[in-house]
Amino acid sequence: MRLTRRIGVHRFVVFLDACDLVNDGERLDRVETEVRALLSAHGLLGDGIPVVRGSADKAVEGDPDWEAKIAELAEALDAVPEPVRAVDRPFLPAVEEVYAIPDRGTAITGRCGRGVIRVGDEVELVGIRKPGSSPARASRRAVPSSTRDGPASTSACW
Numbered sequence: 001m002r003l004t005r006r007i008g009v010h011r012f013v014v015f016l017d018a019c020d021l022v023n024d025g026e027r028l029d030r031v032e033t034e035v036r037a038l039l040s041a042h043g044l045l046g047d048g049i050p051v052v053r054g055s056a057d058k059a060v061e062g063d064p065d066w067e068a069k070i071a072e073l074a075e076a077l078d079a080v081p082e083p084v085r086a087v088d089r090p091f092l093p094a095v096e097e098v099y100a101i102p103d104r105g106t107a108i109t110g111r112c113g114r115g116v117i118r119v120g121d122e123v124e125l126v127g128i129r130k131p132g133s134s135p136a137r138a139s140r141r142a143v144p145s146s147t148r149d150g151p152a153s154t155s156a157c158w
Contacts, residue, residue: 005043008083012039012049013076020055020066028053050076091115093123 004012014035022028032051040046054069096110117123 002042010044011080012044013073013080014039014049014051015073016051016053017056019053019069020058050079052076086114087116089114091117091121091123093117 004010016028016031016035019028032053035051036046036049038046039049052069052073054073055063055066056070058066059070092113092115093108094111094113095108097108099107099109101107
């Protein structure tokens with residue numbers, strides 16, 4: 001849960017799976033209460049987080065009651081607001097990996113921390129370039145294949 005805060009995840013939907021194996025409704029209530037208490041103990045809004053009780057196995061088997069719970073889960077996920085992305089600020093990459101490719105150069109992968117990167121954009125990688133070398137350019141793989149832009153919080157390669 002600490003990791004979720006570090007990467008900026010603030011909204012959750014909890015799915016309690018295998019509820020078909022528990023015949024005692026009070027036991028499910030206690031589990032839900034404990035999950036909410038655990039979330040609250042880690043600084044999250046435990047009482048404000050949707051909790052859906054279901055059974056993935058029974059839903060896959062075609063049981064209409066459990067399929068309805070999966071639909072309820074999908075509705076809860078759709079209700080989570082899209083995060084605000086800092087696309088109006090200068091591009092700032094969060095570097096995750098650096099790969100040295102013989103005879104080709106260096107490939108750097110990571111996440112767009114803020115701003116937007118486009119195919120062909122020059123990216124200055126401070127501390128990696130040798131003096132006098134040209135800036136890196138975003139490649140075709142730098143942004144998702146369905147678009148030419150990589151907005152903040154998307155994965156990229158420079």
